[in-house]
Each structure stands twice: as C-alpha cells, then as structure tokens.
Amino acid sequence: MLRGLTTVSFFADDVTAAARWYTELLGIEPYFTRPVEGAPVYVEFRVGDHQHELGIIDGRFAPRPRPEEAGGAVIYWHVDDVEAAFERLLSLGATAYEKPVERGPGFVTASVVDPFGNVLGVMYNQHYLRVSGH
Incomplete structure (x- = not known):
C-alpha cells in the first residue's frame, strides 16, 4: 500500500524566513515556489539521494491549529x-x-x-x- 515517501510537509508562519533557513541548511534553493499576492505560501526543495520533497506551507493552511509544543x-x-x-x-x-x-x-x-x-x-x-x- 505505501510505496514510498513523496513529500514531507512542514508549516511556518513566515514561509520566506523558513525558505531562507532551509536554503542555508540544505545548500540549495527551493525548486518550486508558489506566491500569493507577492509572498510565497509554499516552497519546495528536492532533497538527498532520491530527491524526496520537503515542502514548507504557510501555517494558515494547516488542517488544524498548530500545537503549542512540537511533537x-x-x-x-x-x-x-x-x-x-x-x-x-x-x-x-x-x-x-x-x-x-x-x-x-x-x-x-x-x-x-x-x-x-x-x-x-x-x-x-x-x-x-x-x-x-x-
């Protein structure tokens, strides 16, 4: 049933700042950016040997409120x-x-x-x- 990892989705209230942080961490720019009214609401990186996707989504699109503590x-x-x-x-x-x-x-x-x-x-x-x- 599960065939492989496609996209890991992280949420951030400031997608621009998150994209900068992950660009520095990964040493690559996002290959895909979706802006809405100027600011990006989604960016995506291809990471590693298998080019898995790491997406960063504007927190306002999270399906549920984000918890106070990470987990x-x-x-x-x-x-x-x-x-x-x-x-x-x-x-x-x-x-x-x-x-x-x-x-x-x-x-x-x-x-x-x-x-x-x-x-x-x-x-x-x-x-x-x-x-x-x-």
Whole structure:
C-alpha cells in the first residue's frame, strides 16, 4: 500500500524566513515556489539521494491549529554523521528535541525543532546505505 515517501510537509508562519533557513541548511534553493499576492505560501526543495520533497506551507493552511509544543511523528533524514548534523542544526538556531542516541549497531538518531516549530529528525541508518547502494 505505501510505496514510498513523496513529500514531507512542514508549516511556518513566515514561509520566506523558513525558505531562507532551509536554503542555508540544505545548500540549495527551493525548486518550486508558489506566491500569493507577492509572498510565497509554499516552497519546495528536492532533497538527498532520491530527491524526496520537503515542502514548507504557510501555517494558515494547516488542517488544524498548530500545537503549542512540537511533537507527533518524527521523519528522519539520513545523514552520514548524526553528531555533526545535530550540531550544525543547533548552530543555525534549531533547538534540541532529542540528543543523538545509538539505537543499535548502525543506527543513530537525533532530532531538533526548527525555528518554525517543526520536528526535524536526522539518522544514520545502515539499511539506508545498503538499499541506496552507497
């Protein structure tokens, strides 16, 4: 039934600021921007080995009011060095959600809350490397 990850959607009250922050983090510009009356209400990046989509949507289009505290599902993006990625995220203004934890041989996770209230997970995952041929 589930065939693969298509788009991870984050919400931000200031899409322009979020787009700048993620541009700095990812080192790439969004490949798609949808403005409404000048300001973008949606931007989208293609990320990583499989070009998965990371979309940032204006918070007013969230299906429900956003909670006061970040939480819910954590989507992990594979990184080669969790400690370094975690420290870089903190240096860019994210706050720790869960410090790096070894989950077992070949599996390390960490997560942060971005400056816009979204939980962003990073993970070293030996199965990702094996499946992706890297």
